[in-house]
Amino acid sequence: MSVMEISAEIDPVESALLELARDYPTALVRVASLRAERRQHLLFGWVELFPFDMDAPPGWKAGKKPWTVPGSSGWSCGFSTHSTCATEAVRWYAQAAAGRVNVAVGAPAPAIAEERPVAPEPAWGRLAASVEAPFAMRWHDGPRVHRLVPMRRPSRPVHELGLIPQARQWLEEHLGFDPFAHEEWLCGLAMLAPDPVCASFEVFPSARSPTGGETLSVSAVPRRTAARTADMTTLTLHVVERRPGGWTSLQSVPLAQDGYASLPASQPTDRIGWALVCAERGLLRLSEPNPWLNQINVGMAMIGSTAKVEVPSGGRRKPAQDYEVPLRTMERSFVVGGPADDRARSRLIKLRGCRRERERREAARQHIFGLPSSKRTGQSRDVEAKRREAQDIIVNIVGQARRRLVFVDPFFGPREMRLFALQNPNSAVTPRILTGLPALKSLVGDQAGFQVQQGLQFAHDLKGLAAQLGPRAPQVRVMPGQDLPVIHDRYLIVDDDVWHCGPSFNELGERLGVIVCLPNPLDVRVMIARVWRDSRPLSGFIPTSAGSA
Structure with a gap:
């Protein structure tokens, strides 16, 4: 430039x-x-x-x-x-x-x-x-x-x-x-x-009348030196009240040079917001609507003693240990101040709180599937229905992927690959599967003597899908750790979201389980990406003769 x-x-x-x-x-x-x-x-x-x-x-x-x-x-x-x-x-x-x-x-x-x-x-x-x-x-x-x-x-x-x-x-x-x-x-x-006119400014409730009314007071201190005092008469205060049912009042009060003013209200005020505006300089200060602090509940507890807890040894790698737990005694509580006598307002606040809590629960990104053990016995139709319901939940999540789709499960096999990993319709998504050695060692096949290790079937199925789907065919890697894979939990990554799944994908709905969308997915995605980088492709575990057969 x-x-x-x-x-x-x-x-x-x-x-x-x-x-x-x-x-x-x-x-x-x-x-x-x-x-x-x-x-x-x-x-x-x-x-x-x-x-x-x-x-x-x-x-x-x-x-x-x-x-x-x-x-x-x-x-x-x-x-x-x-x-x-x-x-x-x-x-x-x-x-x-x-x-x-x-x-x-x-x-x-x-x-x-x-x-x-x-x-x-x-x-x-x-x-x-x-x-x-x-x-x-x-x-x-x-x-x-x-x-x-x-x-x-x-x-x-x-x-x-x-x-x-x-x-x-x-x-x-x-x-x-x-x-x-x-x-x-x-x-x-x-x-x-900073505010060039007021050295300090405050709006506060100053009095309540026997009939239930309330007075708000304004206190402003002008900036001043020996030669100059700020002109307070250029200021106007705009005060707004928002109650649980909506906005109820808007008042404008010109300030005098002494900086004091009052605003009467017919009942205890709720959320008060205000804006201080100068005729020459525009908006100087603003406070969004907030409630007053009328009552404080204080709880106190004293620690009088401790208890020692001894943890036995769990083997060579888990030595015995002990720790102390503080025991609280003499719990007391007291209240400072008191609530405003405004029953309708209090009731509305409680009802709105109930609605917000219900909406929060309904919007939670989590799903529960499966039946308690007491309801599973002798009711195969119920179990199958819950299994179908769990599968539908996973399929719906998988279908939302637009850029990234990753399954992480030490027991993820070829059945789960066909059941879930191929459900995404987006041509830009290549499913990735991070499985473990235990999944490859397990046997598949219903007839004794004609069972094969799942890893061989997995590799054979992938070879056919590669010829059929090309770049959209799933990529499968085996995480480090041999019989104890480095990742214990189960995850489903969909674009930037990470879902944590309690049960393995091969037993969804058979027992009680939960899948939850994690609130901080980035750290988990980075962790999984590092394990993926250190993992070996499935083809590296299959003997050449078995793979060509």
Whole structure:
């Protein structure tokens, strides 16, 4: 990008941002960066604007020299803060938006980070309130935020830095948060602007009348210096109430210069939300509807003694051990405060909670199949019906695959392959089967003397399917571990989802079992992928003469 192009892009941006200078005379620019492979990489940076009643502190650095990244080849991390006027800070932010991020702010010579495209959010000239910013401090008291969102994935060095625990700890110590744990901020920039009018602001219930009414009070403290006091008369508070049955009221209250106001309500309020709007600056603060804390139940327990438990030996590899269990005594509880006298509201909250719990149970991605042992005896039709039901559940899950279909079961055989693995209609899906040696050793065939090992039948069947289906034919591998396969459990991977199945796929519905979709599938997929890589193809277990026969 040429200098002319940068200047053309900065001008309208600066004109929008420099409006902030009248409320924020000083600023602090904070930047964290990585130097790797002779390039600078931005990790995170932000401009912290200080209202007119505060002065920005002096700048500082994280050590005299950049921090050396352990185990790297000359990599280093730096963190610095630079105290400056708001005009210069805004200009640095505008240049960063145009692709020129100077990570050595205030240094004699600039150090420009690798250019990566960013996009503003919200648009220039606007700020977002009620933003969950992990770098915001308590005194900011819900600041407004503008951000520059990175439009590409982090570079390879930045990605590799996130795999080093010491580096993430170093960043958290100096940034105040770990940017690798907040992907939406990593490699981005932000500008943080506290409320320029109110030093503090609060809305709270202050009184209840004998007739059941309630009063909400507003307390606002203006920012002030010896020469200047913020004009509170430019502010209007909009208050909304949401009850269990829906939205019930919206009130607007202009604030006087003393910062106090009150709002009467005919009954105890429920969830109160509010927005503080300035006639000159727009939205300054916002609080989404939340209930008041009326009552606290506190429980206390003391540990008076311990009990020792001895675990016997389970063989050479499982030695005996013992441990102590703390025994709690003197359990007590007490209540602070009391519930609001609002029976209809309490009843609605309870009923809505019951509905949400029912919907949560109904939406749970799990299935139970099989019959209890007491109902299986002498009722073969019931058992067969449950077996069919379990098979239908698996077939329905298998049919949803669009990119990936993997069966993991130490006892998965050729029958299960034909029963489940061939049920997916998508031509882009090649079923993968990770089985175990016990499945190959078992015998198949109903007539004594004419039984063969299942592994031979498996290999013969795969050979025929390969000729028939081509690339869609299942791929079968045998996991390591010989007679004790390294994976004990049963899994079904469908695209990005991982289902955990209690029973083996060869006995679904015969006994009680559950299949559950795991909430964190990535770690399990990685584990299975590693075992698949270390496994041997089924053909490697079959003698050449048997395979050719």
